[in-house]
Amino acid sequence: MATLLYTILTRMTGGAIEVLGHVLPTAFGLLGEATLSERSSRSEVVYRLLRQAILEQALKPGTKLSEDTIADHFKVSRTSVRGALVRLNAEGIVDLRANKGACVAEPTLEEARDIFSLRRMLEAEVIRRLVADLGTSGFKRLEQHVREEQAALSDHGPLSIRLAGEFHILLAELTGSQALTRFVREVVSRCSLILARFARLHSPECAVDEHIQIIRALRSKDIAAAEKIMLEHLDAVELRAELNPDKAEPDISEILKRYASEN
Amino acid sequence: MATLLYTILTRMTGGAIEVLGHVLPTAFGLLGEATLSERSSRSEVVYRLLRQAILEQALKPGTKLSEDTIADHFKVSRTSVRGALVRLNAEGIVDLRANKGACVAEPTLEEARDIFSLRRMLEAEVIRRLVADLGTSGFKRLEQHVREEQAALSDHGPLSIRLAGEFHILLAELTGSQALTRFVREVVSRCSLILARFARLHSPECAVDEHIQIIRALRSKDIAAAEKIMLEHLDAVELRAELNPDKAEPDISEILKRYASEN
DNA sequence: GCGCCGTCAATTGCATACGATAGTCGGATA
DNA sequence: TATCCGACTATCGTATGCAATTGACGGCGC
Numbered sequence: 232m233a234t235l236l237y238t239i240l241t242r243m244t245g246g247a248i249e250v251l252g253h254v255l256p257t258a259f260g261l262l263g264e265a266t267l268s269e270r271s272s273r274s275e276v277v278y279r280l281l282r283q284a285i286l287e288q289a290l291k292p293g294t295k296l297s298e299d300t301i302a303d304h305f306k307v308s309r310t311s312v313r314g315a316l317v318r319l320n321a322e323g324i325v326d327l328r329a330n331k332g333a334c335v336a337e338p339t340l341e342e343a344r345d346i347f348s349l350r351r352m353l354e355a356e357v358i359r360r361l362v363a364d365l366g367t368s369g370f371k372r373l374e375q376h377v378r379e380e381q382a383a384l385s386d387h388g389p390l391s392i393r394l395a396g397e398f399h400i401l402l403a404e405l406t407g408s409q410a411l412t413r414f415v416r417e418v419v420s421r422c423s424l425i426l427a428r429f430a431r432l433h434s435p436e437c438a439v440d441e442h443i444q445i446i447r448a449l450r451s452k453d454i455a456a457a458e459k460i461m462l463e464h465l466d467a468v469e470l471r472a473e474l475n476p477d478k479a480e481p482d483i484s485e486i487l488k489r490y491a492s493e494n
Numbered sequence: 495m496a497t498l499l500y501t502i503l504t505r506m507t508g509g510a511i512e513v514l515g516h517v518l519p520t521a522f523g524l525l526g527e528a529t530l531s532e533r534s535s536r537s538e539v540v541y542r543l544l545r546q547a548i549l550e551q552a553l554k555p556g557t558k559l560s561e562d563t564i565a566d567h568f569k570v571s572r573t574s575v576r577g578a579l580v581r582l583n584a585e586g587i588v589d590l591r592a593n594k595g596a597c598v599a600e601p602t603l604e605e606a607r608d609i610f611s612l613r614r615m616l617e618a619e620v621i622r623r624l625v626a627d628l629g630t631s632g633f634k635r636l637e638q639h640v641r642e643e644q645a646a647l648s649d650h651g652p653l654s655i656r657l658a659g660e661f662h663i664l665l666a667e668l669t670g671s672q673a674l675t676r677f678v679r680e681v682v683s684r685c686s687l688i689l690a691r692f693a694r695l696h697s698p699e700c701a702v703d704e705h706i707q708i709i710r711a712l713r714s715k716d717i718a719a720a721e722k723i724m725l726e727h728l729d730a731v732e733l734r735a736e737l738n739p740d741k742a743e744p745d746i747s748e749i750l751k752r753y754a755s756e757n
Numbered sequence: 758g759c760g761c762c763g764t765c766a767a768t769t770g771c772a773t774a775c776g777a778t779a780g781t782c783g784g785a786t787a
Numbered sequence: 788t789a790t791c792c793g794a795c796t797a798t799c800g801t802a803t804g805c806a807a808t809t810g811a812c813g814g815c816g817c
Contacts, residue, residue: 272592272800272801273800273801274800274801297768297769298768298769299767299768299769307801307802308801308802308803309769309802309803310573310800310801310802310803311800311801311802313577313769313770314576314577314580314800317577317580317581317584318580318584321580321581321584321585322584323676329535329769329770329808330768330769330770330807330808330809331768331769331808331809331810332768332769342672342673345671345672345673345674346673348671349671349673349674349677352615352619356615408608408611408612409605409608410605410608410609410612410681410684411608411612413586414612414677418673421673535770535771536770536771537770537771560797560798560799561798561799562797562798562799570771570772571771571772571773572772572773572799573770573771573772573773574770574771574772576799576800592778592799592800593777593778593779593798593799593800594778594779594780594798594799595798595799
């Protein structure tokens, strides 16, 4: 297990030590990160890399995140790793079990539906706001992003997965609302986890097409239509997640709950 | 300043050392905290106390939160304090400036409006869900809470302020959605900060009355009416915050921005 | 053979120590 | 006298060491 984690992180960073102090390649130009990108403490770097690894589904739900293993790999102390884990825990993508170590969060089916439901609400709001006042430069950024997604189509892997999520974050940013962006970031992150846990495989083509449709709908300035497209897109994503109870064993505790109540 | 902080924390805890390891008096039975309350690490305790101090407006926006001062006071190491500060920062109620220490976040007017706008959306959703399926036990909890608020009316201070916020968190919890609760918690927290920064004074009576109206509206099972009451309540809260630009000096940077653009 | 208890290894929780950085104060110079 | 420069102090960022907790293994009694 520790070896697997080590391998993943090595592949991501190509040797950790030269990563420290550098700004990460792409994908961190988004708001929130951008304002801090000039200075990057060790803790910050660990945070970003772990987050990226999780969102790209390199680290799957349930993977143990031993402080020692991560610290050794990144050639930093456990202190820095802990800081990163605390932040990730606050975002809900890492579980922090006292004295038993951290692990990538494993959303239950119930939580998954909960998150998706909230996501629909948040992103519907995003669309409403954008229809009202998205300018030319906004559309340019969206189209640029979709181009990147298309370029990454052949990848069928990490990059494509991440870009799909970041499209939605970009939409939220374009509303200019920091708070809304923040929440959308979080639900999108957790949706990535959900997909990683339940979905069979990621199909980037569909996502890109649907993103293009969303942009088109925004151009049309038709609130109802745009909102409808977005909700259909999210439904499609949720459908791909195959959130039907029979598949994908839920937590043991979930199962045992039923037995406990009959006792 | 350090003395002030020390005084506040002392008054809150009545001597920190005997607090460690104990479960805090009230108000931490809410979901999220509740699941972890049996065991409380040092970092957790510091987190809760600081959070409480901030939400009760004992620690006002802008107050410097020196790691050393807090650590000395609580008789813990800076390590534990840092953990707490990182979490508070993740929730947006503490600003963490690199190498310059933490301080209680100072929401700008713009952010304040942004938060309130989001809060309206989130809490409208809460109401919609509750009208659909709030049961008897739920109403009981709400009424119990309002009674506590009334009992605290004479207080005109910390307790009253906190209870007013927790009413809204309780509403969110009753929806059964963890994610929604989480977000409501955050916006309510930040609204407390906003009120602390901009509002002249807290008027508990209004809040309690309005809370009672909300419960009544929920009983009526009339979605539109209930939603309307809630939105009016939030408008009233925002109004009390007096978010008009002329009052309450914004950040220096906000002011200088105008001059910079004319240069 | 089965279950219980004590000991041990592994890993986290916390504290302390050291190095780095930012802000401040005083002196030198123009 | 005003300005600039350098040392100093306070505070943070990070590493490391030790104590505490957890889970596992093996031995003992039943």
